[in-house]
Amino acid sequence: MSVSDMMNAPATAARDAEARAGEAGRDERSVTSAVVTIAQPAQELYDFWRDFPNLVRVMENIDKIEASDRNRSTWTVRAPGGRTVQWESVVTEDEPGRLIAWQSVEGSEIRNSGRIEFHDVPGRGTVVRAVIAYDPPGGMLAQLAAKLFQREPALQARRDLRRFKQFMETGEISTSARTRAEATDLPTAA
Amino acid sequence: MRALTWHGKHDVRIDTVDDPEIINPRDAIIKITSTAICGSDLHLYDGFIPTMKSGDILGHEFMGEVVETGPGSTLQKGQRVVVPFVIACGSCYFCSKHQYSCCDNSNPADNQDISEFGYGNRMSGLFGYSHMTGGYAGGQAEYVRVPYSDVGPIIIPDGIDDDKVLFLSDILPTGWMAAENADIEPGDTVAVWGCGPVGLFAIQSAMLMGANRIIAIDHFPHRLELAAKFGAETINFNDVKVYDALMEMTGGIGPDAVIDSVGLEAHGLFVDNVVDQIKVSTFLGTDRIHALRQVILACRKGGRVSVPAVYGGFVDKFPMGAFMEKGLTMKTGQTHVQHYTPALLNAIIEDKIDTTFLISHRLPLENAPDGYKLFHDHQNETTKIVLKPGMEKIQVDMPA
Numbered sequence: 001m002s003v004s005d006m007m008n009a010p011a012t013a014a015r016d017a018e019a020r021a022g023e024a025g026r027d028e029r030s031v032t033s034a035v036v037t038i039a040q041p042a043q044e045l046y047d048f049w050r051d052f053p054n055l056v057r058v059m060e061n062i063d064k065i066e067a068s069d070r071n072r073s074t075w076t077v078r079a080p081g082g083r084t085v086q087w088e089s090v091v092t093e094d095e096p097g098r099l100i101a102w103q104s105v106e107g108s109e110i111r112n113s114g115r116i117e118f119h120d121v122p123g124r125g126t127v128v129r130a131v132i133a134y135d136p137p138g139g140m141l142a143q144l145a146a147k148l149f150q151r152e153p154a155l156q157a158r159r160d161l162r163r164f165k166q167f168m169e170t171g172e173i174s175t176s177a178r179t180r181a182e183a184t185d186l187p188t189a190a
Numbered sequence: 191m192r193a194l195t196w197h198g199k200h201d202v203r204i205d206t207v208d209d210p211e212i213i214n215p216r217d218a219i220i221k222i223t224s225t226a227i228c229g230s231d232l233h234l235y236d237g238f239i240p241t242m243k244s245g246d247i248l249g250h251e252f253m254g255e256v257v258e259t260g261p262g263s264t265l266q267k268g269q270r271v272v273v274p275f276v277i278a279c280g281s282c283y284f285c286s287k288h289q290y291s292c293c294d295n296s297n298p299a300d301n302q303d304i305s306e307f308g309y310g311n312r313m314s315g316l317f318g319y320s321h322m323t324g325g326y327a328g329g330q331a332e333y334v335r336v337p338y339s340d341v342g343p344i345i346i347p348d349g350i351d352d353d354k355v356l357f358l359s360d361i362l363p364t365g366w367m368a369a370e371n372a373d374i375e376p377g378d379t380v381a382v383w384g385c386g387p388v389g390l391f392a393i394q395s396a397m398l399m400g401a402n403r404i405i406a407i408d409h410f411p412h413r414l415e416l417a418a419k420f421g422a423e424t425i426n427f428n429d430v431k432v433y434d435a436l437m438e439m440t441g442g443i444g445p446d447a448v449i450d451s452v453g454l455e456a457h458g459l460f461v462d463n464v465v466d467q468i469k470v471s472t473f474l475g476t477d478r479i480h481a482l483r484q485v486i487l488a489c490r491k492g493g494r495v496s497v498p499a500v501y502g503g504f505v506d507k508f509p510m511g512a513f514m515e516k517g518l519t520m521k522t523g524q525t526h527v528q529h530y531t532p533a534l535l536n537a538i539i540e541d542k543i544d545t546t547f548l549i550s551h552r553l554p555l556e557n558a559p560d561g562y563k564l565f566h567d568h569q570n571e572t573t574k575i576v577l578k579p580g581m582e583k584i585q586v587d588m589p590a
Binding site: 125159162163165166169171173174176177179180183186 | 210216279281283286295299324
């Protein structure tokens with residue numbers, strides 16, 4: 001494929017993941033991407049995401065996200081055995097209403113980075129593409145990462161994006177639980 | 191509360207389970223007053239449907255009284271409602287186009303992988319029908335949690351019996367959509383394969399839409415009699431060759447529109463099983479794929495094919511050549527119940543549509559396991575069983 005083909009080819013989340021895997025010299029399994037269309041304006045979706053503490057409402061396994069300023073946030077994630085893991089994340093790119101990129105600061109226990117883009121599509125809402133990268137498999141850290149996410153990261157990303165869509169479109173996260181105690185699939189469940 | 195729970199093949203029981211609670215803002219809790227056993231429930235009973243878990247509460251045709259509401263619900267305590275079997279958020283692209291059974295959001299995020307893998311897209315949640323369609327507890331119980339209660343339930347005015355409106359939950363809109371998908375024009379001859387509840391409602395609907403002639407095809411004499419009551423001419427496929435009879439009756443042209451409400455029993459491959467999830471509402475015992483072939487071959491050139499029947503996975507030897515060369519059009523899909531309920535409720539109130547003829551048995555919810563056995567073993571006598579929570583258990587005798 002020539003450079004001009006690359007330029008002309010439609011952007012896809014899958015290609016993003018490939019490119020980022022290449023850049024980072026990472027195993028492809030450590031980079032995951034997902035895409036979803038949400039029937040809300042890009043600016044509204046960007047605004048929700050840009051205020052990182054909001055994400056505990058749509059992502060699984062996150063205990064809390066604390067913002068120390070607009071660009072820095074500390075993520076506390078539930079790990080097996082009742083313990084938690086923490087890292088600090090810093091915004092590396094920011095185009096209001098269009099994209100946000102972030103990465104963990106130097107020396108973080110779990111090294112990770114991500115990027116989310118919001119593309120307005122008239123009549124449909126916004127196409128949201130997310131790419132998440134984390135430390136490659138192998139070694140203690142990676143084992144911890146895998147346990148941390150508790151399932152295959154690609155699956156986790158896809159499901160988290162679906163929950164983001166549900167929340168932004170309906171104001172709630174769908175659950176088939178019959179009682180509050182059974183509603184463990186809700187990110188806000190204890 | 192008491193509820194009908196699934197424990198395996200031919201093993202359903204009445205158990206005492208936890209009452210449902212409001213979980214999300216748009217939820218409501220409904221106290222069930224009437225709930226029916228659907229033909230598609232028999233697939234669960236027969237153990238054909240994967241992703242069932244022991245203890246799952248069945249039932250997707252139900253109605254009752256609102257007893258509790260979340261802050262985002264538009265319902266009020268004391269209102270009587272019929273609840274569509276399709277759960278729809280009302281906010282996504284598909285709901286905005288009234289394609290409710292394609293709702294993007296009502297199937298919980300973790301459950302959407304199965305249909306995304308099997309069908310290429312995620313489908314909506316359904317009540318009481320396996321974990322592939324969400325794992326929602328059904329309505330064969332005393333109470334049920336209804337998500338997105340501001341979108342699905344339709345309020346029933348006082349003074350209208352449950353029996354008259356219960357089938358707004360599923361089979362009446364399914365029959366109506368089947369007729370609508372046949373794009374009936376005045377003067378048309380419409381042939382309907384399968385005279386179970388959906389086929390019979392499709393016949394009534396096609397009449398209202400201006401069909402000139404309706405030809406009903408089945409082998410249960412009782413069901414053909416019901417079809418004839420609604421003005422259909424009948425063909426018993428045990429007595430005559432269906433294609434020859436249809437050509438004879440239409441001067442060699444074939445019906446202008448054809449409706450397949452027979453469907454396909456789940457069997458064989460996993461994908462077939464996965465998919466035969468939803469609404470087989472008629473029970474022609476054998477040769478079901480033959481029905482679909484017959485439908486295509488008998489339809490006139492340039493005609494319309496409507497398929498309300500459930501097809502799950504892959505169909506073997508589909509006559510694609512006949513379908514293409516004759517220039518046919520096919521429409522199908524799970525019913526977009528919410529789109530149809532307001533107009534159909536009016537039609538019931540104005541006595542244009544009758545649904546009560548279908549009910550052959552009324553039983554206490556406590557007798558639900560007897561009801562499943564009755565429905566499963568005696569299909570000719572049993573057209574529809576309605577269950578009533580709160581009634582004392584009775585002795586049910588099976589037909590000889």
